[in-house]
Amino acid sequence: MMLVQSIPVSRDVILGVLLRLLAPTVFLSSVVLALLLVSTLCKIPKQGRLRAWAYLFNGPEIIREAYLKSHGEPFEIHAPDARMVFVSSPKHIKEIDGTSDKVLSLNGAAKHMLQPLYTMNGFNWFDQRGVEGVGFVRTLRTLLTYNLPQLLPDLRVLTKARWSQMLTNSPIYAGKIHAPVYPMMMKMVVLLNARSLFGEDLIKDEKFMHSALSYVEETLFNAEIVKLLPKGLAPLVGRLLSRCLGAHKTFFKSLIPATEQRIQEQNLRNLGHPGPKRVSVHEIILNPWSAERVIYELMAIWFGSVHILSTTIVYVIHDLCFHPEYVELLRQELEISYENFERTGQGLPLLDSFIKESARLTPVESSKSKAPSVSRILTNVPFQMSVRRCALQPCTLYNGTQLGVGDWTWVPLAALNTSDQYYPSPHEFSGFRFVDPAQLPDGQQKPSQERPSKLTDVDHSFLMWGTGRMACPGRYYASVFIKAVVA
Ligand code: HEM
Numbered sequence: 235m236m237l238v239q240s241i242p243v244s245r246d247v248i249l250g251v252l253l254r255l256l257a258p259t260v261f262l263s264s265v266v267l268a269l270l271l272v273s274t275l276c277k278i279p280k281q282g283r284l285r286a287w288a289y290l291f292n293g294p295e296i297i298r299e300a301y302l303k304s305h306g307e308p309f310e311i312h313a314p315d316a317r318m319v320f321v322s323s324p325k326h327i328k329e330i331d332g333t334s335d336k337v338l339s340l341n342g343a344a345k346h347m348l349q350p351l352y353t354m355n356g357f358n359w360f361d362q363r364g365v366e367g368v369g370f371v372r373t374l375r376t377l378l379t380y381n382l383p384q385l386l387p388d389l390r391v392l393t394k395a396r397w398s399q400m401l402t403n404s405p406i407y408a409g410k411i412h413a414p415v416y417p418m419m420m421k422m423v424v425l426l427n428a429r430s431l432f433g434e435d436l437i438k439d440e441k442f443m444h445s446a447l448s449y450v451e452e453t454l455f456n457a458e459i460v461k462l463l464p465k466g467l468a469p470l471v472g473r474l475l476s477r478c479l480g481a482h483k484t485f486f487k488s489l490i491p492a493t494e495q496r497i498q499e500q501n502l503r504n505l506g507h508p509g510p511k512r513v514s515v516h517e518i519i520l521n522p523w524s525a526e527r528v529i530y531e532l533m534a535i536w537f538g539s540v541h542i543l544s545t546t547i548v549y550v551i552h553d554l555c556f557h558p559e560y561v562e563l564l565r566q567e568l569e570i571s572y573e574n575f576e577r578t579g580q581g582l583p584l585l586d587s588f589i590k591e592s593a594r595l596t597p598v599e600s601s602k603s604k605a606p607s608v609s610r611i612l613t614n615v616p617f618q619m620s621v622r623r624c625a626l627q628p629c630t631l632y633n634g635t636q637l638g639v640g641d642w643t644w645v646p647l648a649a650l651n652t653s654d655q656y657y658p659s660p661h662e663f664s665g666f667r668f669v670d671p672a673q674l675p676d677g678q679q680k681p682s683q684e685r686p687s688k689l690t691d692v693d694h695s696f697l698m699w700g701t702g703r704m705a706c707p708g709r710y711y712a713s714v715f716i717k718a719v720v721a
Contacts, residue, residue, distance in 0.1 A: 386579065439488065459471065500517075579710075584673070
């Protein structure tokens with residue numbers, strides 16, 4: 235039985251703490267607002283400036299309204315720092331997917347969001363995809379998916395141990411454990427994702443694990459500031475921030491010995507000498523790069539996966555709390571089928587559908603993320619959308635909409651996910667909406683969707699994973715990962 239200790243705290247102490255927390259937040263918000271103002275003056279035409287600032291405070295609603303008025307045609311919205319063209323019809327989404335990466339680039343968009351030159355130990359990746367190969371796509375989509383059954387037992391053991399440790403350390407009020415779900419889930423995802431990406435030896439290294447989490451937080455912070463700066467100022471501030479926020483350097487350096495060791499082991503194996511058998515992305519991504527290149531790739535995958543996985547899982551847990559009527563049915567499915575899921579990496583159709591419904595109604599790309607990022611909170615820029623591409627060259631969509639260099643294309647994810655064109659009763663949470671009727675438990679209503687579908691399916695009505703050629707190659711891993719943690 236845990237006891238709750240009450241510590242007497244004076245008003246001055248509380249005020250002091252509040253001030254210490256408020257001061258940097260107010261300072262940071264002012265800096266970001268000032269940068270946004272400069273950015274608006276430089277980039278947005280005079281007549282659109284007021285509306286661009288309205289977007290700061292009411293972005294999701296502005297996108298939804300414009301989507302409803304658009305009748306499937308592309309529409310544009312100005313944010314304070316960018317012009318965005320939204321496409322929503324299958325025909326236009328296909329057009330974006332089919333446009334050359336030299337013109338509309340996902341890499342260019344990711345580079346803008348991450349600012350790797352200042353956040354990834356000086357890595358200056360190419361705007362255009364595939365210049366140095368797309369080996370990581372095969373690594374994640376095929377090899378990692380194939381190896382999932384070997385990872386899953388470890389993920390189960392680690393989840394159970396870390397979860398009970400975190401609950402034991404949480405306070406109890408009125409007989410109930412009070413546990414802050416987001417920070418707990420972040421810690422959990424960092425541990426499990428590090429196990430999958432870097433292997434079982436590195437997760438025991440505390441310094442490494444600490445830098446792995448700090449790297450994600452500091453990158454968000456640094457990149458958000460740098461990307462708002464005028465071109466002339468960005469390198470100066472970027473380098474300064476890069477020096478002050480040094481987790482990326484520690485993270486990079488800690489990965490060097492382990493990567494070199496793995497490359498050596500692989501060379502020996504190629505010569506016919508048996509070596510230790512490990513399973514992680516770190517092993518399977520080695521070919522054909524140098525140690526340095528492998529680490530950059532791992533850093534990008536790590537950054538791209540930690541936050542999105544933890545946020546998605548937190549929303550699933552919220553939905554389990556909001557809709558407790560599903561808990562017993564999901565528990566029954568887990569009791570009967572978890573072993574098979576762990577052996578094959580497949581199955582659990584009820585949980586699959588529940589997660590998909592949760593992601594449909596609270597898509598991460600459209601949610602008010604709790605990540606420490608001031609301009610995210612201020613601008614909503616990465617919210618409400620998917621399939622982001624940055625125009626590297628001017629281009630004209632086939633309906634005549636023009637894009638200039640630096641403009642963005644997006645898909646209005648949240649608006650599509652709640653469109654009655656694709657979803658009957660679109661705003662209603664229906665946990666088993668996507669289940670094949672043959673797999674529904676007795677007494678359950680027939681699902682409202684006409685066709686059953688899986689969480690990992692990519693479709694123009696469900697763009698959680700993006701679209702076409704560049705649809706998320708980590709989605710099979712992500713889906714299994716989320717199921718393992720929620721289970
Ligand atoms: C809930 C979790 C996740 C979501 C919602 C998600 C979503 C996305 C989206 C929307 C894209 C862009 C596709 C496009 O624009 O057409 C993408 C790309 C990508 N994702 Fe994920 N992702 C998730 C988890 C992961 C994980 C766990 C990994 C790796 C382990 C990963 C690796 C990647 C990579 C490497 C790309 C770039 C693909 C390319 O350049 O071809 N993602 N993801």
